[in-house]
Amino acid sequence: MRATLMYGAGDVRVETIADPSLQKPTDAIVRVVRSCVCGSDLHPYHGIPAQEHGMQTGHEFLGIVEQAGSDVSTVKAGDLVVASFSHQDNTCEFCRAGVQTACSHPEFGFFSAAQAELVRVPLADGTLYQLPADTGTALLPSLLTLADVYGTGYHAAKQARVTGGDTVAVIGDGAVGLLAVLSAKQLGAERIILMGRHKARTDLGREFGATDVVAERGEEGIALVRELTGGGAHKVLEAVGHRPAYDQAVGIVRAGGIISRVGVPQYDEAPVGFTSLFGRNITLNGGPAPVRAYIDELLPGILDGTVEPGKVFDRTVTIDEVPDAYRAMDDREVLKALIQF
Amino acid sequence: MRATLMYGAGDVRVETIADPSLQKPTDAIVRVVRSCVCGSDLHPYHGIPAQEHGMQTGHEFLGIVEQAGSDVSTVKAGDLVVASFSHQDNTCEFCRAGVQTACSHPEFGFFSAAQAELVRVPLADGTLYQLPADTGTALLPSLLTLADVYGTGYHAAKQARVTGGDTVAVIGDGAVGLLAVLSAKQLGAERIILMGRHKARTDLGREFGATDVVAERGEEGIALVRELTGGGAHKVLEAVGHRPAYDQAVGIVRAGGIISRVGVPQYDEAPVGFTSLFGRNITLNGGPAPVRAYIDELLPGILDGTVEPGKVFDRTVTIDEVPDAYRAMDDREVLKALIQF
Numbered sequence: 001m002r003a004t005l006m007y008g009a010g011d012v013r014v015e016t017i018a019d020p021s022l023q024k025p026t027d028a029i030v031r032v033v034r035s036c037v038c039g040s041d042l043h044p045y046h047g048i049p050a051q052e053h054g055m056q057t058g059h060e061f062l063g064i065v066e067q068a069g070s071d072v073s074t075v076k077a078g079d080l081v082v083a084s085f086s087h088q089d090n091t092c093e094f095c096r097a098g099v100q101t102a103c104s105h106p107e108f109g110f111f112s113a114a115q116a117e118l119v120r121v122p123l124a125d126g127t128l129y130q131l132p133a134d135t136g137t138a139l140l141p142s143l144l145t146l147a148d149v150y151g152t153g154y155h156a157a158k159q160a161r162v163t164g165g166d167t168v169a170v171i172g173d174g175a176v177g178l179l180a181v182l183s184a185k186q187l188g189a190e191r192i193i194l195m196g197r198h199k200a201r202t203d204l205g206r207e208f209g210a211t212d213v214v215a216e217r218g219e220e221g222i223a224l225v226r227e228l229t230g231g232g233a234h235k236v237l238e239a240v241g242h243r244p245a246y247d248q249a250v251g252i253v254r255a256g257g258i259i260s261r262v263g264v265p266q267y268d269e270a271p272v273g274f275t276s277l278f279g280r281n282i283t284l285n286g287g288p289a290p291v292r293a294y295i296d297e298l299l300p301g302i303l304d305g306t307v308e309p310g311k312v313f314d315r316t317v318t319i320d321e322v323p324d325a326y327r328a329m330d331d332r333e334v335l336k337a338l339i340q341f
Numbered sequence: 342m343r344a345t346l347m348y349g350a351g352d353v354r355v356e357t358i359a360d361p362s363l364q365k366p367t368d369a370i371v372r373v374v375r376s377c378v379c380g381s382d383l384h385p386y387h388g389i390p391a392q393e394h395g396m397q398t399g400h401e402f403l404g405i406v407e408q409a410g411s412d413v414s415t416v417k418a419g420d421l422v423v424a425s426f427s428h429q430d431n432t433c434e435f436c437r438a439g440v441q442t443a444c445s446h447p448e449f450g451f452f453s454a455a456q457a458e459l460v461r462v463p464l465a466d467g468t469l470y471q472l473p474a475d476t477g478t479a480l481l482p483s484l485l486t487l488a489d490v491y492g493t494g495y496h497a498a499k500q501a502r503v504t505g506g507d508t509v510a511v512i513g514d515g516a517v518g519l520l521a522v523l524s525a526k527q528l529g530a531e532r533i534i535l536m537g538r539h540k541a542r543t544d545l546g547r548e549f550g551a552t553d554v555v556a557e558r559g560e561e562g563i564a565l566v567r568e569l570t571g572g573g574a575h576k577v578l579e580a581v582g583h584r585p586a587y588d589q590a591v592g593i594v595r596a597g598g599i600i601s602r603v604g605v606p607q608y609d610e611a612p613v614g615f616t617s618l619f620g621r622n623i624t625l626n627g628g629p630a631p632v633r634a635y636i637d638e639l640l641p642g643i644l645d646g647t648v649e650p651g652k653v654f655d656r657t658v659t660i661d662e663v664p665d666a667y668r669a670m671d672d673r674e675v676l677k678a679l680i681q682f
């Protein structure tokens with residue numbers, strides 16, 4: 001099969017490698033119909049050292065079940081399915097509590113080989129979600145966002161307990177930030193301030209429900225949001241992951257409010273003391289999104305056209321064009337690239 | 342009046358100073374019946390530089406209203422009242438949201454002159470809570486805990502959203518930690534692990550509802566709690582405030598769990614990245630307790646004898662003995678000293 005491999009920073013290649021095969025009776029093999037490139041794929045694209053053997057890449061995909069192991073009961077060959085970016089049993093204590101990204105099953109993990117024609121899916125019953133067969137291709141981009149970015153934006157808003165009348169600030173205008181805007185809107189936020197600097201993206205953010213856009217960063221951005229909100233936003237959804245975004249979140253959150261992070265932190269320590277979080281009773285939460293838990297809630301709005309999260313895809317490429325898609329996303333020329341097979 | 346003043350680290354004196362007087366029509370003057378020394382009073386007792394003019398001390402008291410300003414409508418001279426350790430209007434947006442310790446009124450603040458015969462109370466209507474006149478003296482110690490330590494322990498448990506069936510770990514066997522145990526029990530926790538090293542205190546913790554006591558600290562303590570709980574406690578109530586207690590909380594919390602802090606952080610930065618909080622979707626919250634918000638909930642249990650939080654007082658002193666009470670608490674000879682007038 002054709003698959004994407006990374007050999008070092010900036011070095012992405014598409015090669016023909018061996019097809020994956022069932023390794024356990026709980027596995028399935030999926031023939032990928034749509035995959036994509038994630039903002040988080042750019043972290044290794046910037047940072048990994050050169051290596052002799054390429055590493056497969058990608059964690060978002062939907063496709064057709066090619067083969068299901070003998071213990072797989074919820075999907076069968078021929079089914080259209082979307083996978084969460086983590087593979088989990090969906091039955092353990094943590095999965096039942098809605099924290100699928102802390103599943104205690106030994107085979108729990110995150111996909112890392114989904115930018116390819118075929119994907120082996122561990123724990124298929126807990127990971128694959130059967131989609132209606134007759135959705136038509138126009139809905140596939142939106143359905144693919146259930147694999148990660150829509151569920152992750154929704155996790156940010158759910159963890160922040162966004163509710164009617166809230167003022168919400170979203171930090172970051174990447175796909176997750178924009179879908180956090182959409183999610184906050186769905187959960188009833190009254191005012192949604194999107195902090196981002198790329199007009200094409202913030203325009204989509206306005207379409208998704210942002211009522212205000214703040215392009216300024218740092219102290220200037222903090223002062224603006226505090227002024228707009230009369231002292232800070234009730235809920236701050238942080239969809240970047242760099243330390244300045246954390247500091248911005250602390251600066252713009254209202255006393256008693258919540259900072260919900262879904263941007264993977266690229267830092268370890270940060271202020272949590274009296275003047276940052278404690279003194280004002282700020283809650284800090286978030287983490288890797290248990291997107292499998294949210295598909296039931298989010299799918300109907302996609303199917304009936306209420307929402308179109310697939311608008312975050314602004315370029316479609318073939319598998320052989322994936323290296324250029326990485327470059328284009330890294331250059332901020334493209335928001336999110338869809339891979340069509 | 343007789344009042345306690347601090348002149349430097351370890352230097353507490355009781356002197357006769359001028360009586361306080363009404364400064365605003367919203368003020369009241371309270372003649373103190375019971376006050377006490379708080380664990381947090383030991384921070385300046387350790388650290389403040391020597392000063393020419395002593396600073397008054399103390400933030401917990403109950404007493405009889407001596408004089409009420411012309412705009413005070415909810416209490417009058419002769420009423421028995423308890424004050425929250427913060428003074429607030431109890432009507433602003435933040436107070437209405439239950440975050441009285443972030444009140445936006447210009448006179449909002451924390452008491453710092455309550456170890457004295459008389460206290461001036463700003464914003465008396467939002468700060469004083471009228472108690473039944475006929476409670477008798479035996480209940481006064483428990484009623485006094487509504488001013489801070491009981492409400493603060495309760496805040497820890499409420500912020501952690503302790504609910505039926507939870508496994509809760511409490512870090513710290515001071516008065517707040519012990520009352521966090523009592524609060525967790527009241528909210529339905531099934532198992533309560535108290536981390537503390539002083540047997541007299543942990544024995545009281547068992548009486549308040551602790552099912553297990555772990556005296557070990559650091560990595561050893563973490564390993565023990567993780568073993569006892571099969572992977573960590575759902576909720577961790579941190580009632581110490583020093584950085585090792587934070588690290589312990591991170592080490593013993595279960596994936597998807599909550600760390601609720603009420604110990605005033607004596608540190609600024611701490612780990613919040615992938616391996617500490619983010620990767621396991623841990624929530625960090627807590628802060629200065631809005632104890633005024635909890636009196637309605639906590640008072641009935643004291644009045645009907647269901648709970649006796651006043652058991653945290655293990656020595657009673659006169660105002661003139663307060664300097665020795667500081668020393669005795671600092672030497673861990675006394676858990677919490679009650680001042681009887």
